[in-house]
Amino acid sequence: MSSTVPRGGRLLHRTLTFDLPGAAFDPPGAPLDPRRWTELMAQVRAVRAEGPLSAAVRAGAWPVTGRQHDELAHQHRATMALALLLERELLELDRALTTAGIEYRVLKGPAIAHLDERDPSLRAFGDLDLLVPSAQVPDTVRLLEGRGGHRRFPEPRPGFDRRFSKGASFWFHDQLEVDLHRTLCPGPFGLALPLDRWWSLPAVRYELGDREVAALPRPARFVHACLHAILGQARPRPTALRDLALTAPRDATELATAVALVGPEGALPVRDAVEAAASLLGWSPPVELARWSREVRGTSRAVRWRATYSGAHRSSARLALVGIEAVPGVRDKLAYAGAITLPRRSATRPLDRWRRGAAGLVPIRR
Amino acid sequence: MAASSADAVRLIRQPTLARSVDGGLLLVAVHGRAEPVLVADPGAQVWGLLDTPRTIADVVDAVVARFDGDPDVIEHDVRNLLDALRAEGLVAPA
Secondary structure, eight states, X not given: OGGGSOTTHHHHHHHTTTTOTTBOOOOOSSOOOXXXXXXXXXXXXXXXXXXXXXXXXXXXXXXXXXXXXXHHHHHHHHHHHHHHHHHHHHHHHHHHHHHTTOOOEEOSHHHHHHHTSSSGGGOOOSSEEEEOOGGGHHHHHHHXXXXXXXXXXXXXXXXXXXXTOOEEEEEOTTSOEEEEESSSSSHHHHHHSOHHHHHHSOOEEEEETTEEEEEOOHHHHHHHHHHHHHHSSSSOOHHHHHHHHHHOXXXXXXXXXXXXXHHHHHHHHHHHHHHHHHHHHOBOOOHHHHHHXXXXXXXXXXHHHHHHTSSTTOOHHHHHHHGGGGSOSHHHHHHXXXXXXXXXXXXXXXXXXXXXXXXXXXXXXX | OOOOGGGGOOEEEOSEEEEEETTEEEEEESSSOOOOEEXXXXXXXXXXXXXXXXXXXXXXXXXXXXXXXXXXXXXXXXHHHHHHHHHTTSEEEO
16 A cells, blocks of 8 residues: 555654544654655645644644744644635525525535534635535526636536536635535446435534534545545545544444445445555554455446546546446436537637546557 | 723624634634634633623633733733724624
């Protein structure tokens, strides 16, 4: 697994075990030399992992020089300031979505910070991620655009958002970003998730400012953290590994709920994520989760799909193409294939089209 | 320090989002467009006191009881802090 650890990653992973149940925290015995500290801070900034390191330093558990202390404190304050601004935006969105009758669940950092970390200052985040029911995606897109959101990529074909899309990203004038999700991960695994089961689970509500916002229950937060950790990019995402360890099923009931949410194919990436957290963070999963994880073999489809998410051949174009297999029904397959291969001309700017085309050519050229 | 009619006003925290950071509390008002501000540690304790309505004198008395120092200096600092918190929309009359 060491080949998947980015430069400086081992130290980064050690910082992420602070205050993490099931993991042994292993700080250095003395402040890092300037070169290693600079490498570590670059890693920390890249994945927004300031929280655990800052908490470890404040607790006197991670030795630093005065200069390192000040640099980290400044960086942590900056990330927490962004988190507060995003949470204020979340409150406004909650009002707007509730008024419009749109159900939502806040995902990832904002929910983990308040529901799973000992203190929300342990979890930084750089955007808001909201899951909405497929049928309400178009209304939510209109609502976000009506609030001044600029969509990063246009809808490839009418109806694509509601039927097939992972979601859409919106930038706002104040540089805040909101990611709208129809499903929980890109590509075939996202298309194959039994979303009706996710929406059948009651929301968990937590207090934020003067309101309560809606999040997924813990087993669903765990599954999403696993999918995000292992399928979100070619290498496991360090902060998502911590998230999955924090949200791991605590008993057989929670484990059964989590397993039901992934469907037959989704068990494989969840297993891989659990193994990555164990390997990279030195985390010991709860006994029942560890036993389940050992027994997962993965369907042949899941093994084939899984390969498209990792390594140098990963590309969004390739994920989209493999996703055809995950779309049920011939008519839907045709509609999906048409949308991803022949998007409306207005749906892609020339540069986007070139980029997508180039990305799709990579595996062919090799 | 001379008391004014404003001293009789009881202040209370407004809906706020907060984070504990090195050196104090980072706060931002839920309503409005103010930027987050850092309230250094002694000030964070004043902020903590305002979870129930208190007059300025109540707050000063509580702080004097907690910290060593010249009561006049403490009162001066508390008044400045409360003015700043009001300007940021973080506290308001109850």
